[in-house]
Amino acid sequence: MRKTELAAFLFMGLTPSFAQLGIAPQQENGEAIVVNKCGVSVYYVSMGDSGSFGTLSPDAVYREQFRLRYLGADYPGEDKYGGISIMLSPNQTITAAVDKQQAFFQSTITQFEYTYHPLEPPGLWYDISNVNGYVYNTDNGWNGIRPWPFQEDGLIVEGTSEECATVVCPGGNPNGNSTCIQAYTHSKDDWATHGCRNNNSIVLTLCTEVTLDE
Numbered sequence: 001m002r003k004t005e006l007a008a009f010l011f012m013g014l015t016p017s018f019a020q021l022g023i024a025p026q027q028e029n030g031e032a033i034v035v036n037k038c039g040v041s042v043y044y045v046s047m048g049d050s051g052s053f054g055t056l057s058p059d060a061v062y063r064e065q066f067r068l069r070y071l072g073a074d075y076p077g078e079d080k081y082g083g084i085s086i087m088l089s090p091n092q093t094i095t096a097a098v099d100k101q102q103a104f105f106q107s108t109i110t111q112f113e114y115t116y117h118p119l120e121p122p123g124l125w126y127d128i129s130n131v132n133g134y135v136y137n138t139d140n141g142w143n144g145i146r147p148w149p150f151q152e153d154g155l156i157v158e159g160t161s162e163e164c165a166t167v168v169c170p171g172g173n174p175n176g177n178s179t180c181i182q183a184y185t186h187s188k189d190d191w192a193t194h195g196c197r198n199n200n201s202i203v204l205t206l207c208t209e210v211t212l213d214e
Contacts, residue, residue, distance in 0.1 A: 022121055023117075023118060023120075023121055023123035023198060024198050024199035028198075028199040029065050029066040029067075029116060029198050030065070030066060030160065030198060030199055030200045030202065031065050031066065031202075032064055032084070032086060032114055032202055033061060033062070033203040034061065034062040034203075035061050035205045035206065036056045036057065036059065036061070036206050036207070037059070037153075037205055037206055037207045038153065038206050039058055040058065041055050041057050041058065041090075041092075042055075042090050042206060043055055043056070043089050043090075043104050044056055044062060044087060044089075045087045045104065046064060046084065046085075046086045046087075047084065047086075048069045048084050048085075049069065051087075053100060053104060062086075064086075066084075066114060066116040066124060066198060067084060068118060069081060069083065069084055069115075069116075070082075078117065078120050081116070081119075083114060083125075084114055084115070085113045085129075086111065086112040086113070087104075087109045087111050087132075088150075088206070089104055089107045089108065089109045089110070089149055090149055090150065091103075091104075091107040091149070094107060108133050108135060108149050109132050109149060110129070110133050110150055110155070110183075111130075111131070111133075112126075112128060113126065113127050113128075113129055114126040114127075116198055122195050122197045123197055124196055124197065124198040124200065125193050126193070126194055126195075126202050127167070127183070127184060127192050127193045128155070128167050128169065128180070128182070128183040128192070128204070129184035130149075130180060130183050130184060131185065131186065133148035133149050148180065150169065150206055151169075151171070151172070152171055152207075153206075153207035153208065153209050154168075154172070154207065154208050154209060155204060155205060155206050155207070156169070156204075156205050156208045157202060157205075158203050158205075159201070159202050160200050160201045160202075160203070161196070161197075161200050163196040163200060164196035164200050165196070167182045167183065167192075169182060169183055171208070
C-alpha cells in the first residue's frame with residue numbers, strides 16, 4: 001500500500017491551501033463506504049490485525065469510519081501505523097460452501113485499502129488492489145480469460161471532495177487485457193495509491209457498468 005517515497009511525492013504535489021489544512025482530528029474521520037450495485041451478493045472481510053466475514057446483498061451498503069491500525073513502538077517513524085483492507089469477492093461458489101469464510105479466502109479478491117495516519121499529512125491514503133484478484137500459476141491468468149473479480153461490470157472509487165482522486169475500473173475489457181490500469185496489479189504499483197484529508201469519505205461502488213468514452 002502506501003510507501004514512504006510515495007507519501008512524500010503525494011505531499012509535494014498538493015497545492016499550498018490543501019497542505020496547510022493539515023490532518024483533521026480523529027473524531028472527524030470520514031468513512032470507507034462500499035455500495036453493492038451488483039446483481040448478486042458480494043462477500044467481504046474488513047481486515048486489519050484481524051477481520052470478520054460478512055455478506056453485502058444487492059443494493060446494500062457497508063460503511064466503517066476510518067480506523068487507526070497501530071503496529072507498535074517497535075516500528076520506526078511513520079511505519080508505526082498500518083493499513084486496513086476491505087477484501088471483496090462476488091464469487092458465488094461461496095454461497096453454497098459449508099465454511100464460507102474459508103471459501104472466501106480461497107477465492108480471488110479485490111481489495112479496497114486505506115491507511116489513516118494521525119501524524120503525517122494529509123492523513124489518509126487509499127487504493128484499489130487486484131494483487132490477489134487473479135488466478136495464479138496459469139499461463140492465461142492475466143490476459144482477459146481469467147479476469148479480476150469485478151471486471152465484467154467495473155467499479156468506481158470517489159471521494160466526498162475534489163481533494164480525493166477518482167479511481168475508475170471500467171467494465172468489460174477496454175484495455176485489451178484483464179487488468180484495471182488504475183488499480184494495483186503488482187505489489188509495487190504504488191502510483192495507484194492516492195491521498196487526501198482524513199475528514200473526507202471514500203465511496204467504492206461495485207458493478208457500475210462503467211464504459212470508457214470512444
